[in-house]
Amino acid sequence: MAFAKAREEIFAAHNEDPNKITINGKEVPYETHYAEKMEAFLSKRDANGSDVLRLAVAAQHFRRWEIPRSSYPMTKVGYHAWRTAQKKRHAELLGQILEKYYPEEDVKRCMALVQKEGLKQGEEEVQVLEDVACLVFLDDQFDEFKEKHDADKIVNILRKTWGKMSPKGHEMALQIPMTDECKDLVQKALNG
Template sequence: MDKFEKAISLIDNYNAEDPNTIVDEGKIYPVELLYSERMSQKLLEFRPDASDELQIAARAQHICRWKYPRDSYPMDRKGYLQWREDLKKMHADLTAEILKEAYYEDKFIKRVSFLIKKKLIKKDEESQTLEDVICLVFLQFYFEEFAEKHEDEKVISIIRKTWQKMSAEGHNAALKLPLSERAGKLVKRALA
């Protein structure tokens, strides 16, 4: 097993510990393991020539996320933003430990941490690519369930915020996703 395969395997081992499960195509998965596999798949569809750093950052995007539940922070905007920052730091730090165990050099590890922390979106091409992939995975796999739990106006607001984070290339890919009739209508309303 080479360094890259070892790093992916270690990330998957951590995410396989997620006590929360989801059924996909009749198979039960730990939630974050399935999410990480979807991130890798979508990244390679969107950017087949993605660097190893970007592939690892995508795979580790939500590593051990369940250990920091949203409801353990105040349920206001300040609490939400603090939760997001703490998650990014935890994801980056844990991934750095994994990459050291896989014998990666410091320069490589720093780049992966930079990407996981989503630094310089709109200015750094790989950071932007990671953000696009995050948005595409959300829209394709998680948007329907999210939309069912919220009023249309909130959903439309989230779509608009998501759209602002994406590149033109990301927009084009999003418009080609297989969405349900309701989801498609909400996207059209958000973009009108």
């Protein structure tokens, strides 16, 4: 009951995203689409994930459209500042929803997951969330991303993405259908 109510509030917010994407001929809010993709990959990566993990996955980019990337300098430092501010904000807004339904310990854990705290310390649920985010990037965003950047930058990003993932994430990534061009870029990243 708590999970269903919290998820409903999260998706009600996603549905407010003014950015749209067309899926199977139907226009949907981008964040709704993104969250559904995240949930779909989580079900493949860890079908028995805790409520806390499932909610963190659903709210990974919670209300992200409200602070556009262009509101920060278009530099590497600006990008990292924007991402850090976004993660903190996603967690705080999610916490406001979850505190209605879950004990404080669960709320704090979910907020930490959204901020990916403990990723480099081997926290399993944080790693699962990171794998899922990387898989969604490769499955849903990579083809468009490669059109905006040169091959060297793409290969570098792919190496960084690969480095964030677990062996299970790697296995799943290699099963994602990709264009020949995308496959070639992935192979360059893995072989370099």
